[in-house]
Amino acid sequence: xxxxxxxxxxxxxxxxxxxxxxxxxxxxxxxxxxxxxxxxxxxxxxxxxxxxxxxxxxxxxxxxxxxxxxxxxxxxxxxxxxxxxxxxxxxxxxxxxxxxxxxxxxxxxxxxxxxxxxxxxxxxxxxxxxxxxxxxxxxxxxxxxxxxxxxxxxxxxxxxxxxxxxxxxxxxxxxxxxxxxxxxxxxxxxxxxxxxxxxxxxxxxxxxxxxxxxxxxxxxxxxxxxxxxxxxxxxx
Numbered sequence: 001x002x003x004x005x006x007x008x009x010x011x012x013x014x015x016x017x018x019x020x021x022x023x024x025x026x027x028x029x030x031x032x033x034x035x036x037x038x039x040x041x042x043x044x045x046x047x048x049x050x051x052x053x054x055x056x057x058x059x060x061x062x063x064x065x066x067x068x069x070x071x072x073x074x075x076x077x078x079x080x081x082x083x084x085x086x087x088x089x090x091x092x093x094x095x096x097x098x099x100x101x102x103x104x105x106x107x108x109x110x111x112x113x114x115x116x117x118x119x120x121x122x123x124x125x126x127x128x129x130x131x132x133x134x135x136x137x138x139x140x141x142x143x144x145x146x147x148x149x150x151x152x153x154x155x156x157x158x159x160x161x162x163x164x165x166x167x168x169x170x171x172x173x174x175x176x177x178x179x180x181x182x183x184x185x186x187x188x189x190x191x192x193x194x195x196x197x198x199x200x201x202x203x204x205x206x207x208x209x210x211x212x213x214x215x216x217x218x219x220x221x222x223x224x225x226x227x228x229x230x231x232x233x234x235x236x
Contacts, residue, residue, distance in 0.1 A: 014052065017073055017133050021050050025077075028097045029090055038119040039126075043080035048090060051076045053115060053128070068134040076111065076119075078126035091125040098129055105130040155201060159219065160194035161227030163187045163208055171231055174210040200224070 018036050025034045025048050032046050039049040054074035077098075079090040098104045107128035116123045159178065165171040170191030177184050178195060181204060187193045198204055203219025211233045220227050 011135055014073065014133070017131055018050065018052060018075070021075060021129070021131065024097075025050060025094055028094055032090060039076075039078045039121045039124070040080050041121060044082065046081045046086050046090065047079065048094070049076075049078050049080065050129075051078075051119070068136045070132060070134045073131045073133050074107075075129045075131065076115065076126055077129050078121075078124055080124075088125050091127065095127050098127075103132070155199070155223065156197045157200045157223035158194060158196055159198045159204070159206070159227070161192070161220075161229060163191045163193065163210070163229045163231050165191075165210075165231050165233060171208075171210055174208050174231065177207045177209070178204045179207055180204045 022034050022036055026032070029048060032048055034048040034050065036050055038051045040047065052073060053076045056072040056074065077091070077094055079087040079094075081087045081090070095106060098106050107130060109128075111123070111126050111128065113123065163171040163174045163176065170187070170189070172187060172189045172191055174187040174191065174193075175184065176187060176193040178198060181198060183195050183198070185193050185195065198219075200223035203221075203223065205219060206217045206227065206229065208215050208217065208229055208231055210231060213231075213233055215229075215231055217227070217229050
């Protein structure tokens with residue numbers, strides 16, 4: 001339970017995730033001390049150690065709503081006891097209990113020697129427990145509309161033309177962009193490009209990237225008219 005400085009609406013943190021595993025391990029092995037942190041070198045009694053060793057990014061799913069933030073927490077689960085057989089028994093009980101849960105993933109690959117070296121502990125029976133950790137992202141509040149909705153029809157027209165390099169040679173493969181609309185395309189073998197529809201008034205600016213050079217051009221004076229973009233390549 002948190003102190004008085006923690007609000008009731010506090011978002012769950014990494015400490016809460018670790019505490020949930022600590023409580024779970026204590027339920028699997030009643031009477032055994034469960035500690036959060038790296039394993040001890042020696043132990044005078046049976047102990048379980050749960051230590052966060054890695055945080056791995058987890059790409060959020062795509063969808064119409066804002067997805068929760070998610071990472072995968074990798075915990076090293078190990079045991080210590082004056083009796084080696086007790087260490088094996090405790091690790092085995094926790095491993096099979098974790099395998100029975102749908103929200104936990106057990107990594108059965110050997111723990112890398114570098115991990116033990118970094119923790120200053122001798123290699124022992126252990127496994128990595130992966131726990132997904134999510135934090136919801138609140139949806140932005142929708143502002144109330146306090147004025148009548150006014151619909152305005154905006155004319156559109158295709159935006160097309162040709163990119164020419166020095167000497168009027170078509171600049172094949174040039175990247176053509178309309179930044180205001182987040183539109184992108186590449187000029188074809190003849191230097192030609194085309195966007196199906198853009199606002200006609202005012203016409204958007206066009207940015208061309210080629211040969212390590214970026215240049216900006218004004219849109220057509222007449223909506224739908226072809227643009228000839230004379231691209232100047234900077235000499236290296």
